[in-house]
Amino acid sequence: MTQKPALPEDILIAARRRRLSVEETERLNELERDPAEAALTRAGRAFDAQDVESDGDAALALRMAEHALAAGVRAAPKLRDVTARSADLRAESRASGAHEWRSRSRGLLVATAVAVAAAAAAAAGGYVVVTRNAALNPTPTVAPTSAVRNAVGSPGGNAAARAAEPQQQSAATHVPPAEQLKVPAPSASARAVAEDTLSAELLFSRGNGDRRAGRMAEAASHYEQLLRGFPDSSEAQMARVSLGNLLLDQGRAARALALFDAHLARGSGLAEEALYGKARALRALGKLAQEREVWQTLAAKYPDSIFARSARERLEHGR
């Protein structure tokens, strides 16, 4: 279909983005008799002509990231830490679709359990309605794109948040019925899943909170509890990397190495972080040949990762 902007604003922007049709050009010429429209067109093109990258932009981008993180900024926390879910998402995005049904089924079960455990009162009826975008937006104003909905897939614990919060749905927030999942009321086993999930989450969340606050001993303690109590949870899988990094910073490279290896052996998300940690641990232990192999693996398997730069620098320059 031919683009045919009808309003002045649309034509002026179209003129900056593509070649206009004869009809549109005539309309633009007509518009440019207005000095304000003419001025905006010219200035707009002047801004477009200005766009060039600077040699310092790469360093500036990294400084931006470091500055924001150093400022102690955290995106506003959701009621449930969805890190586990996002790790699953990343794994899914790379893996074949073969695991999709299993992941969604698992997510559905956990979501059911978490929703009811946290909002039992609200779910007094026989069903709990969980919107599919709950994991991404606890209080969305606009329904997410289908790509994101599909990526997010099954709802996470934010369903509990939604159930517990006052309903504020307007026309803009309304999710079409087709996008809603009617979830049966949970069984006893589902409640057990919820309790386990919440406990693992709680420990992981506390560990993360302590770590960010600089309370490293407490953070390590929470991570260790998590690993002991819920060794097979997805939170534990991520905690191995967090704890590994933490111990590595404390000079406990051997234990850190064991954690990174354990993480990699289980095979899930955060593989780049685990490889990066493993290489650093091997270096700290003086196992330089093995360290080199890990850097090579990291650079080969994840060439676009931000850790690949470290790998290449270490391999090429020994830094």
Add this chain to the structure above:
Amino acid sequence: MVALRTEQSLTAAPKLPSYTASDTELALLVVAATAGEESAMRQLIVAVAPVMIGATRRVMGNGHPDLEDAVQESSVGFLRALAGYRSGCSVKHFASRIATLTALTARRNRRNRDRFTAHDSLDETDTRSAEPDAVGLMVQERQRRALRRILDELPEPQAEALTLYAVLGWTVEEIAAASNAPENTVRSRLRLAKDALRKRITRDPRLGAELGGPT
């Protein structure tokens, strides 16, 4: 971690790698970053940094003394605002708008702090244009400078709309989605801003001359 594709090797050149993260990849990073995952936050900022830096440069001018501070501040603002991100607009538009608002504020703050210095010339010592012709460069520089001055004087909602529209080249639809405002509201703000521009040009022929000329 979501692996972002780059169009050039990180080690090959000192220039910013041109990330081509898809909207879905960025949305995944947003989910992870919102959950508190630091590596996701870092990757996300690096991925959107080019558009944020670009927007800040356009709004402030390459040579503006507060440029780097504004860019840094916008990265903080971006992470803070992330929980409010709605997928009605792309992550890059979301980030660009935050950078734009931060840059507009930085310009106004500088203007208030230092009304009499050569601020207008400082922020326009910009020779990094794709335009090879020296006269053309000067004309474009003058046009950008004149529009920035007008933006400094407009009420903030109008300044935001006109900046996203004229400086960044967004459509009304994109502006409405990023600022979570109805399209008619955006059109109304643009109309008011253009009215103000028209009056300024009429009142000040020199400004009209600066905004005129071939491009």
